Amino acid sequence: MRDHFLRLSAYNAWANDRLYDAVAELSDDRLVAANGAFFDSIFGTLTHILIADRIWMHRLTGEGPTHTNLRDRPFEKLGELWMEREAMDRRIEAFIDALPAADYAGESHYTNTRGEPHHLARQIILTHLFNHQTHHRGQVHHMLSVEGRVPPPLDLLYFALPAA
Template identity: 40%
Template sequence: MDLTEYFTTLARYNVWATGRLLDAVAALPEDDYRRDVGLFFKSIHGTLNHLLVADNIWFPRFAEGRSPRMALNAELEPDRAQLAARLRADATRWAPLIGTFAAPQWQGMLNYVTTQGVPTSLPFMPTLGHVFNHGTHHRGQVTAALTALGQPAPVIDLVYMLVEEQKQP
């Protein structure tokens, strides 16, 4: 498996896991959805907004060489249905972008400016890996919060997506 194929798999997983998580979160009562449940970004809503912020920071860095500056805890979308729709839509942007990366890019550097305004240069491939790992981390926090609230948490392990894909014609 080459790097484009591997990272495209991670992008497909991001879409799949985000969708499953948002389907589970949709069943939550509003009070539970917005309650401070001890997550780094307090509530499930706060954590989902952070995922939207992160995507709106990292995607332009990789796609356009642009470094948006915004607070990591910004509430970009107060409406939960709109937040879910934006998260679903944003997740679908990664696979097509990954298909545009030329072979030498994978071994190069990603130059960007941090949210604090510090110019930074990091290895391109592991930094892109961070984008997907970061999403997995916070989706895991939300599934733990769902469980703590007495709600069913979706199974969102990568291997379950791969199994589902094998079953498809």
């Protein structure tokens, strides 16, 4: 289980770096332009991904910044958001690397953003964390296409093939 999540963590950081490299080519105006996306824009969607990761990592560890609103916008510039994204990717990998094997099946008890108590197996939470990022990276990938850019390939296969 640990190796599986370490691979997903490494893939996740790789995909985020590729996507941020691509969106960095856009002007600030295009990054924040409202385009009908659920989180308003490319920048809004990238911010949402990080906010959600902060929430989940706080639930898993009890540490680090957290939020009560998935639409929080604590960053104004892509460079700042990107630095926080890279730090979060390292934090996720370190958490997975340090998690004892037996703890993957263990449950985490948490309160959601509406104040409701819940509990889930850590392996489900981690799977959700990575799947959630993939979902929203796909949205940003599409938004790059709409902007007339050629988005980078982000499939897990492209990450795994060089190591095969």
